[in-house]
Amino acid sequence: MKIALLGCGNVGTEVVRLLHEQSSDLAARIGEPLELAGxxxxxxxxxxGDLPVPRELFTADAQALVSRADVDIVVELVGGIEPARTWITTAMAGGKSVVTGNKALLAEDGATLHDAAATAGVDLYYEASVAAAIPLLRPLRESLHGDRITKVMGIVNGTTNFILSRMTETGATFAEALDEAGDLGYAEADPTADIEGFDAAAKAAILAGLAFHTRVSAADVYREGITEVSASDVASAAQMGCVVKLLCIATRAGDDVTVRVHPAMIPTSHPLAGVNGAYNAVFVEAEAAGRLMFYGAGAGGAPTASAVLGDLVAVARNRRNGARTASESTYADLAVRPMGDVTTRYHISLDVDDQAGVLAAAAQVFADHDVSIQTVRQDGRDDDALLVVVTHQATDAALAATVEELAKLPAVRQVASVMRVEGG
Amino acid sequence: MKIALLGCGNVGTEVVRLLHEQSSDLAARIGEPLELAGxxxxxxxxxxGDLPVPRELFTADAQALVSRADVDIVVELVGGIEPARTWITTAMAGGKSVVTGNKALLAEDGATLHDAAATAGVDLYYEASVAAAIPLLRPLRESLHGDRITKVMGIVNGTTNFILSRMTETGATFAEALDEAGDLGYAEADPTADIEGFDAAAKAAILAGLAFHTRVSAADVYREGITEVSASDVASAAQMGCVVKLLCIATRAGDDVTVRVHPAMIPTSHPLAGVNGAYNAVFVEAEAAGRLMFYGAGAGGAPTASAVLGDLVAVARNRRNGARTASESTYADLAVRPMGDVTTRYHISLDVDDQAGVLAAAAQVFADHDVSIQTVRQDGRDDDALLVVVTHQATDAALAATVEELAKLPAVRQVASVMRVEGG
Known part of the structure; x- marks a missing residue:
């Protein structure tokens, strides 16, 4: 069974190492050896250095490598849209199965890849594209075969989770925690893709598509990053027994799907609340299985390589058995609803004048928008007061309109913060 | 593809319901319909009632059903050792694949079943035997193919986790929390198998066997239940930022394996600490993948049926493709080490005379056994003092000998409690 590897960076190097070290185990599990073709x-x-690969296997011509007749499986670890897409589709058109960790491509144009796999009758596996080593996509598409998934909620970006964890643990500001993440190698020189939620949104699209057997692209995902999360938001969360996390949330109700990425407060008793540092975790709710969670390292060469190897063995076994996993080529055509239709809860902090009647006026604004209040806390300060309101479930549109109107109340000096509350 | 179902209780009923409701989805995923043969x-x-099964499919003769030539897959949900073992081995000898949730049989005599499956060239799947719907066994045996698992640590018994969660939340005694669990249906009339750790030990044996590709039976598992856990143990745990959980822990180092079930303190920051009520979770450490955790409902008809269906689809697809998952028939022959060789940490509370020199005498006992102390706290009370010691890692044998000798010190009135500390 011959493997073509595209890319030999951090992850590729670990894949080569595992292929070499575990070669006899892998051969036993597949029924024949895996061999690097190039x-x-x-x-x-x-x-x-001492990478166990003969010099002559390296080539700069990826297109020629994926076109070779003797290659059975292509492992794509280059990333990005092009030329990765051309290499993958060329490989599949030539009858090769593909293992990839390319989340950007899958989120932007997964449909093209899935269709190409279906047309060619080959496997397309991509466990490494979301949450690295966490066995997540396989359970979603295999273990829950006879079940129906209604919700996926996860922490799928290690950089932002590290930053928010540090803000929670030390009271640091966002800027301080971002600096620390950079110093420790958890944030890139340009951290935009992470802190603005683009990376999480790509993963959310992949997860939603798999969980609901429908097509979701990154453009369908509502997205807010964590740059506006303040130390006082984190402190307010702690005061109500919550922590702040950047969540990706996808839900299905009937034929409607919602997919979003934004910071939110979740209770410390929620399993996702204990997911700290660079770790990732994804919570799944299914009709029969109930609530499930998967947790693990969300990045890193070795964890990602572990996921690639798991896929490689599955794909190789399928090829040997003349089988393939075809379920992704059958899609439901579900509508992705806009953010305004999502139901959620809000935590709202208002700087208000410390005088009678403020609470009554604010409460009336909530009532006018049919938003039910769960708790209110009013704390007098030197010359003003802090009014903190947590709502029950309402549509995001109603909540946003409520906040807009609250800001116009004469007694409201400032809307200090607004954050969604999840996992209640 | 014809299915014989053995047992139609809580889980079997849900399996029938899912087979019926999801029949077209299942047929699409397998390539042909699943049909109940009996x-x-x-x-x-x-x-x-309204169970969607024709009357004539019910039979009291399981042995005849599993021997029928037209049956492809047998789903065994009866439990217990016999006659389940005879039915399963008969089915496999006749070329049928088997899906079972029978943890007692797998833990007591898994080797017989695995050997029978290997001899007959059929599949034996048992996701439902550990932690119900949590997709756990499949990732262990498929996703981590190219990796090496070094540790499995889990909460695999919902009854004891409910009891310990209540003790933590309300300060209740063990007896009070057990009563509450009984009232709510979380504990059986005879709760022995749960509270004495037998159920967790069976699951520990299955997990260790799969994780390390070796043979482990329930008799190999060191076992302590939770009946001795006191409200003051739970309070002490809280004081040091920990919670008490009944853990199953299996480790591999070289060719040595340890497998044990006992209550232990773990830090509240550990992902397992947030697993409350009747939920289960299993933590896995692998060389490349790092730390992973799987969380979900540990019992219940629908969650368990979801796991059975996932297995059923996999087995049916394998049959249709002429493939099977054979890896469990190849075993490493690893030695299971006795509990005394396990390294762990202890939390020890001593009632001591409130006088000078007590700490020095106690510290000398630890030193004599090469047990290093991490923290000591001494609180004076009315006429005595409480001395609380937390150790660094040492062998269980050395720790046990230390405690035995501490109890003999003149100034020690009583060893109030001893509990292992994990997850540090």
């Missing part, structure tokens, strides 16, 4: 890299002549 | 029950004539 490794496409930008600089084939680069010194790669 | 249901073996003790009382075939019993009124089963």
């Amino acid at each position: 490794v496409a890299v930008r600089r084939p002549d680069k010194d790669r | 249901v073996a029950v003790r009382r075939p004539d019993k009124d089963r």
Whole structure:
């Protein structure tokens, strides 16, 4: 069984190492050995230390490698949209199965890849694209075969989770925690994709598509990052027994789907609340199975390589058995609803004048929008007061309109913060 | 594809319901419909309400049903050792694949079943035997194919987790929390199998066997239940930022394996600490994947049926493709080490005379056994003092010997409690 590897960076190096170290175990599980046919890299002549790969296997011509007749499986670890998409579709058109960790491509244009796999009758596996080593996509598409998933809620970005964890643990500001993440190698030089939620949104699209057997692209995902999360938001969360997390949330009700990424407060008793640092976790609710959660390292060469190897074994076994996993090519055509239709809860902090009647006026605004209040706390300060309101479930549109009108009340000096509350 | 169902209680009823409701989805995923060939029950004539099964499919003769030539897959949900073992081995000898949730049989005599499956060239799947709907066994045996698991640590018994959660939340005694569990249907009339750890030990044996590809039976598992856990143990745990959980822990180092079930303190920051009520969770450490956790409902008809259906689809697909999952028939022959060789930490509370020199004498006992102390706290009370010691890692044998000798010190009135500390 011959493997073509595209890319030999952090993850690819670990894949090569595992293929080498576990070769006899892998051969026993598949029924025949896995053999590296070639490794496409930008600089084939680069010194790669003691990597157990003969020099002559390296090539700069990925397109030629994926077209070779003797290659059975292509492992794509280059990332990005092009030329990865061309290489993958070329490989599949030539009858090769594909294992990839390319979340950007899957989220932007997964339909093209799935259709190409279905047309060619080959496997497309991508466990490594979401939450690295956490066995997540396989359970979603195999273990829950006879069940119906209604909700997926997860922490799928390690950088932002590290930042929010530090803010919670130390009271640091966002800027301080971001600096620390950069110093420790958890944030990239340009952290935009992480802190603005783009990375999480791509993963949310992949998860929602798999969970609900429908097509969701990154453009369908409502997205807010964590740059506006303040130390006082984190402190307010703690005061009500919550922590702040950047969540990706996808729900299904009937033929309607919602998919969103935003910071939210969740109770410390919720299993996701204990997911700290660079770890990832995804919570799944299914009709029969109930609530499930999957937790693990969300990034890193070795964890991601572990996921790639798991896929590689499955794909290789399928090829040997003449089988494939075809379920992703059958789609329901579910509508993705806009954010305004999502039901959620809000935690709202208002700086208000410390005088009688403020609460009554604020409460009337909530009532006018049919938003039911769960708790109110009013704390007098030097010359003003802090009014903190937590609502019951309402549509995001109603909640947003409520906040807009609250800001116009004469006694409201400032809307200090607004954050969604989940997992109650 | 014809299915014989053995047992139609809580879980079997849900399996029938899901087979019926999801029949077109299942047929699409497998490539052909799943059809019930018969249901073996003790009382075939019993009124089963609106269960969507024709009367004539019920039979009291399970042995005849599993011997029928037209049956492809047997789903065993009867439990217990015999006659379940005979039915399963008969089915496999006749070329049928088997899906079972029978943890007692797998833990007591899994080797017989695995050997029978290997000899007959059929599948044996048992996701439902551990932690109900949590997709756990499939990731262990498929997703982590190219990796090496070093540790499995889990909460796998819902009854004891409910009891310990209530003790933590309300300060209740063990007896009070057990009563409450009984009232709410979380504890059986005879709760021995749960509270003495037998159920968790059976699951520990199954998990260790799968994780390390070796043979472990329930008799190999060191076992302590939770009947001795006191309200003051729970309070002490809280004081040091911990909660008390009944853990199953299996480790592998080289060719040595340890498998144990006992109550232990774990830090509230540990992901398992947030697993409350009747929920289950299992923590897995693998060389490449790092730390993973799987969480979900540990019992219940619908969750368990969801796991059975997932297995059923996998087995049916394998049959249709002429494939099977054979990896469990290849075993490493690893030695299971005795509890004394396990390294762990202890939390020890001593009632001591409130006088100078007590701490020095106690510290000397620890030193004599090469047990390093992490923290000591001494609180004076009316006429005595409470000395609380938390150790660093040491062998269980050294820790036990230390405690035995501490109890003999003149100034020690009583060893108030001893509990292992994990997850640090």
